[in-house]
Amino acid sequence: MTDHTEELHVVTVDVNGVRRTASVEARKLLVHLLRDDLGLTGTHVGCDTSQCGACTVDIDGQAVKSCTVLAVMTSGSSITTIEGLARGGGALHPVQAAFHEHHALQCGFCTPGMIMSVRQMLGQNPNPTESEIRHGLAGNICRCTGYNNIVRAVQSLASEAPRHD
Amino acid sequence: MTDTTAIRYVGQSLRRREDFKFVTGKGRYSDDIKAPGMLHIAVLRSPHAHAIIKHVDLTVAKAAPGVRLALSGTDLAGKIGSIVPNWIIPGTKVPDRPVVAIDRVRFVGECVALVVAETQAMAHDAIGLIDVDYETLPSVVDEEAAIRDGAPQLHDNVPNNITTIYKIGGGDYGKAAREADQVITLRVANNRLIPTCMETRSILAEPNVDGSLTVYLQSQVPHMHRRWIADTVGISEHQLRIVAPDIGGGFGAKMHLYPEELLCPYLARLLGVPVKWWESRSESHQSTNHGRAHTEALEIAFRNDGKVLGLKVETLGNVGAYLSNMASGGPTVNTINFGTGAYKIEHYEARSRVVVTNTVPVDAYRGYGRPEGAYIAERAIDAVARHLNLDQVEVRRLNFIQPADFPYRPYSGPATIYDSGNYEGCLVKAMEAFNYDFRSAERDQLRAKGRYRGIGVAAYTHMCGMAPSRRLSLIGFNRGGWESARVSVDSSGRVTIFSGSMSQGHGHVTSLAQIAADVLQIPIEDIDVVQGDTRQVQAGHGTFNSRSMAVGGSGVHVSSTRVVAKAKKIAAGMLEVDEADVSYQAGKFSVPGTDIASLKFGTVARMAHVGHQLPDGMEPGLDETVFYDPKGMGAPSGVHMAYVDVDPETGIVDILDYVAVDDAGTIINPLLAAGQIHGGVVQGIAQALYEEVSYDADTGQLMTGSLLDYAVPRAEHVPSIRSLFQETPSPTNPIGVKGIGESGSIAAPPCMVHAVLDALSPFGIKHLDMPMTPPRVWSAIQKARAGADR
Amino acid sequence: MIPASFDYVRATSLSHAIGLLQDDPDGNKLVAGGHTLIPTLKLRLASPALLIDISGIDELRGIEVADCIRIGALTTHAELLASKPLREVLPIFHQAADMIADPQVRNRGTIGGSLANADPAADWPAVVIALKGELELAGPTRRRRIAARDFFVDIMTTALEPGEVLVAIHMPRPNRGAKFRYRKIRHPASGYAVVGVAATLCLRDDIVSEVMIAITGATSRAFAADSASTHLIGKPLSTENIAMAASLTGEQAECLSDHYASADYRKHLVKTEVSRALASLNGA
Known part of the structure; x- marks a missing residue:
């Protein structure tokens, strides 16, 4: 390659239940580790200022923007990406199924991050009102759907009858 | 599914067939594609709005780790052609646009040099090592400032920075003004926007062993891109394969020819290896075309009963530093041809000037010109209603084009024809859904209590699916108006549609299959749709101008019809009856009134393939391709209503309700059609309340350089959208459809402006420019209060 | 990128x-x-x-609610949002955390990082000033505490000396009956405060016995609205007194102007939001 060598750091993470190890530069972002080193291209990059949420993954039970995390800082973590929700081509995760049923996606680019966020939202609040849903989606930008059917999809997953704001 | 007669797919809210890959993270977007040994490009962009490039020193960059090549504009001069627009309004002065600037930069973000390196990180490291010596020049970013005497001049062949002057009209405006009870003037602006597809641009060019080149590119118009790249880079079209994979939104921004789309193919051929470029979001704000950026001066002549007699329009369209693909057409044909909107304004005089400035080029963005045109008509009609203190609905009614008027040529002009519509129907439906009378009363009651509620109304119509081909040459549009569709039946009766349209989230795999399934009378599961690969799809123009269903869908309908016609002939032969006696229903060919056993579609398809028993002279196969060229264009229309609450202390606008009634003719899939309205309306609300590109007027610096400054709305910023349809079929195509993708972004901006103006009417505020941000609303109230105190 | x-x-x-x-x-x-x-x-x-x-340093972690309240610098916005013990004594942490950025950012971003960065539009500076917090700093030779109101020097500038690390935030336990409100007008793109107001208040027999108002977003650093507090102490929380406090705060603020919002607008928001914050505490 070249005579230039960066100091590399070994990162070991559990990704979707599989132990993965990679040697990375300190500057490598988690999203690039996932996409470029581990081949998990379902996690997308939509901005560079932590606004859009297309890169959202789950790290140790928390939804996180993987473009704003250094890969080297995640060593030892358990990470779930969109590819980890419906494993082995099996049944869709309920959030995935609801997005399909309610036409909550168009171009699909924001969808993986959106689904990862909704998954956490419902974990913390199984029965959100419409305004709680919209507030809970503050970290994800969708340019196609106007959020209308994303809200409908999340409402369909609420554990109880609609609760009004 | 045994009996398909009960199923008619068109009109059903089928769930999308393409969703599975997207919800599981298996979508395949351009940046997901990697080629072994690929190199990466990074582009050095101009930090200056206007400057002479005195020297570019690449020495240090060339020596940086992993760098294979570093080039300036001088190195590329003569090796790649210039970027040439594709729609050139007659009389337009076209400035030269080199792919990489050679001796002068004209906007912040223009390509100045590039590096090819082993990794993206190395390429980005190396562009920081390029040393450019600039001599800065005065710049101008505003279209009104750019045409003043003494303004900085961008191009030697574009005096006064005006590339194009275009006029349209009819009747006699001067006479109308003389006969009118009153004439008012209004200056309106369409704020500059960034289309903001969630997927930024990315290109991978991969040389093949046979000397051909494959380019993975998010293109709304793959076959157009093939032609443009071939022409500019000097490759034969047949040696160039464009593959448009899944596209993360287009909205018009991914249908132009950009420098990077030429650099990757050129460099891949030069170096003999795959070459990739990926655009970061902040880079995108200065490297991908912007939209809108108009100023309009209106003069409106009307009677005291609210009837508008005449309208005069002066448009200035800011197109940035160079003419992008369609840039001379947007502020001209696409805008002022539609300036009278849904109204019968018989005396119309409009002029548009296309202006270059030291800003990112401006081109199509969802609606392209039609939002600006509708804004002219709607702001004019609303201003009349407000000026006369008449009901906004009644003034619209008085001026509407009536159902009996169709096909209607506004202002008896030469170019625009509205094929059909029923605006009163949309209006009534919207008023009922919105509960207009109740809301009006509620607004008035709350107003008495010091609450500022407002109701906004906007009606629109426009034309979609630019066609027919022979008419497009008159306006300098260097493409056809047709779309290609091939319906290919395999030997078991399953079908693949090869469509020249290009979905970017529209759901064509579902909607085009719905159209075909009804004609072919087979289960939709037996139909696949292929798009976006110029090696597979025979030809096409792609997706823009809300043309996919009206033109692309009609093409699928026609080719499916031809398939059935041929199959019927084959079936007649197989059944040994006259073709006229054969009936095709529910996927079976039968002879009614006889006991002859029917033939399944698949059986006939097999016969077509084996060719054992075909009518004399018939070629084997069951495979029909059409180049469908529409005879005319459909005119969607609609009425939208919004209800807002304005907090006068903070200026914050809260949207309480939004109702959209849209008439797009026959609706193929209501679920998907409503999705188009939801998204379009929210982009229109974004224009009205949130988004605006700001440039520093002195330095030409882009102030909204990232999503930290440029406010794309979040879920919290917008309401639920209630979408309803009225179906007035278009007589211009066999399925009666009209475009729908752009309707939301056309109707919502004036609707929102009218709602806020209605809320602020107690302050006497007559006009607000978009975006109506809280500081801007508050400031208008302060000014109005100060004025009232005087 | x-x-x-x-x-x-x-x-x-x-x-x-x-x-x-x-x-x-x-x-x-x-x-x-x-x-x-x-x-x-x-x-x-x-x-x-x-x-x-520093994310693995235990000493910088944790929320302790005792006679005093200690929040480790590494505490995330999400932890502050979710902490029930903290919410019981200082609900303003919940109110403010819920308005910071978005759920994903809150899961990762820390209060220490926010304070040490001293973005003039960040939320926590106003909150810790209003709560009369002290910041614990550790340096090469000594540990020290500094009042939050003295910590923020200018845009992105703090009293941290070279080599110093922010360890924790300490706050006195509030009096029983103390009331809290955080209000914020968010920038639509960044989510940062165009203006944010943190207010704490004690009423005794309908008379203001303690009050502290701090403002962020409006000026080059978060500040305590002392003139307003001085005015309110010993007075009932009447509409007139609220209006006067709001007006005094507005006068104290030397507001920033940018391409989104003018200084005049920010000044007006300061008044409006102080007024609304106080009004919401009246009888709350």
Whole structure:
């Protein structure tokens, strides 16, 4: 390659239940580790200022923007990406199924991050009102759907009858 | 599914067939594609709005780790052609646009040099090592400032920075003004926007062993891109394969020819290896075309009963530093041809000037010109209603084009024809859904209590699916108006549609299959749709101008019809009856009134393939391709209503309700059609309340350089959208459809402006420019209060 | 999108981190949640030589609610949002955390990072000032505490000395009956405060016995609205007194102007939001 060598750091993470190890530069972002080193291209990059949420993954039970995390800082973590929700081509995760049923996606680019966020939202609040849903989606930008059917999809997953704001 | 007669797919809210890959993270977007040994490009962009490039020193960059090549504009001069627009309004002065600037930069973000390196990180490291010596020049970013005497001049062949002057009209405006009870003037602006597809641009060019080149590119118009790249880079079209994979939104921004789309193919051929470029979001704000950026001066002549007699329009369209693909057409044909909107304004005089400035080029963005045109008509009609203190609905009614008027040529002009519509129907439906009378009363009651509620109304119509081909040459549009569709039946009766349209989230795999399934009378599961690969799809123009269903869908309908016609002939032969006696229903060919056993579609398809028993002279196969060229264009229309609450202390606008009634003719899939309205309306609300590109007027610096400054709305910023349809079929195509993708972004901006103006009417505020941000609303109230105190 | 190269060390203790920071106070930077720093690195607006990862240092963690309240610098916005013991005594942490950025950012971003960065539009500076918080700083030779109101010097500038690390935030336990309100007008794109108001208030027999108002977003640093507090003490929370307090706060604010919002608008928002914050505490 070249005579230039960066100091590399070994990162070991559990990704979707599989132990993965990679040697990375300190500057490598988690999203690039996932996409470029581990081949998990379902996690997308939509901005560079932590606004859009297309890169959202789950790290140790928390939804996180993987473009704003250094890969080297995640060593030892358990990470779930969109590819980890419906494993082995099996049944869709309920959030995935609801997005399909309610036409909550168009171009699909924001969808993986959106689904990862909704998954956490419902974990913390199984029965959100419409305004709680919209507030809970503050970290994800969708340019196609106007959020209308994303809200409908999340409402369909609420554990109880609609609760009004 | 045994009996398909009960199923008619068109009109059903089928769930999308393409969703599975997207919800599981298996979508395949351009940046997901990697080629072994690929190199990466990074582009050095101009930090200056206007400057002479005195020297570019690449020495240090060339020596940086992993760098294979570093080039300036001088190195590329003569090796790649210039970027040439594709729609050139007659009389337009076209400035030269080199792919990489050679001796002068004209906007912040223009390509100045590039590096090819082993990794993206190395390429980005190396562009920081390029040393450019600039001599800065005065710049101008505003279209009104750019045409003043003494303004900085961008191009030697574009005096006064005006590339194009275009006029349209009819009747006699001067006479109308003389006969009118009153004439008012209004200056309106369409704020500059960034289309903001969630997927930024990315290109991978991969040389093949046979000397051909494959380019993975998010293109709304793959076959157009093939032609443009071939022409500019000097490759034969047949040696160039464009593959448009899944596209993360287009909205018009991914249908132009950009420098990077030429650099990757050129460099891949030069170096003999795959070459990739990926655009970061902040880079995108200065490297991908912007939209809108108009100023309009209106003069409106009307009677005291609210009837508008005449309208005069002066448009200035800011197109940035160079003419992008369609840039001379947007502020001209696409805008002022539609300036009278849904109204019968018989005396119309409009002029548009296309202006270059030291800003990112401006081109199509969802609606392209039609939002600006509708804004002219709607702001004019609303201003009349407000000026006369008449009901906004009644003034619209008085001026509407009536159902009996169709096909209607506004202002008896030469170019625009509205094929059909029923605006009163949309209006009534919207008023009922919105509960207009109740809301009006509620607004008035709350107003008495010091609450500022407002109701906004906007009606629109426009034309979609630019066609027919022979008419497009008159306006300098260097493409056809047709779309290609091939319906290919395999030997078991399953079908693949090869469509020249290009979905970017529209759901064509579902909607085009719905159209075909009804004609072919087979289960939709037996139909696949292929798009976006110029090696597979025979030809096409792609997706823009809300043309996919009206033109692309009609093409699928026609080719499916031809398939059935041929199959019927084959079936007649197989059944040994006259073709006229054969009936095709529910996927079976039968002879009614006889006991002859029917033939399944698949059986006939097999016969077509084996060719054992075909009518004399018939070629084997069951495979029909059409180049469908529409005879005319459909005119969607609609009425939208919004209800807002304005907090006068903070200026914050809260949207309480939004109702959209849209008439797009026959609706193929209501679920998907409503999705188009939801998204379009929210982009229109974004224009009205949130988004605006700001440039520093002195330095030409882009102030909204990232999503930290440029406010794309979040879920919290917008309401639920209630979408309803009225179906007035278009007589211009066999399925009666009209475009729908752009309707939301056309109707919502004036609707929102009218709602806020209605809320602020107690302050006497007559006009607000978009975006109506809280500081801007508050400031208008302060000014109005100060004025009232005087 | 890709940061310039840097080295990375995971600090094993606070003294380790301080030692590394001291090696090159200009070139070395601390990283914990990284939600301010990493975007800056990606846009190449900063290129430190070494990142010192302090996220594993236990001493910087934790929320303790006792006679005093201690919040470790590494506490995330999400932890502050979710902490029930904290919400019982100081609900303003819940109110403010819920308005910071978005759920994903809150899961990673820390209060220490926010305070040390001293963005003039950040939320926590106003909150800790209003709560009369003290910031615990550890340096190469000493530990010290500084009142929050003295910590913020100017835009992105604090009283942190080279080699110092923010360890924790300490606050007195509030009097029973104390009331709290955080209000914020968010920038629609960044989510930062165009104006944010943190207010704490005690009423005794309908008379203001204690009050503290702090403002963020409006000026080059978060500040305590002392003139308003002075005015309110000993008076009933009447409409007139609220209006006067709002007006005094507005007069004290030397507001920023940018291409989104003018100084006049910010000044008006300060008045409006102070007024609304106080009104909401009246009888709450």
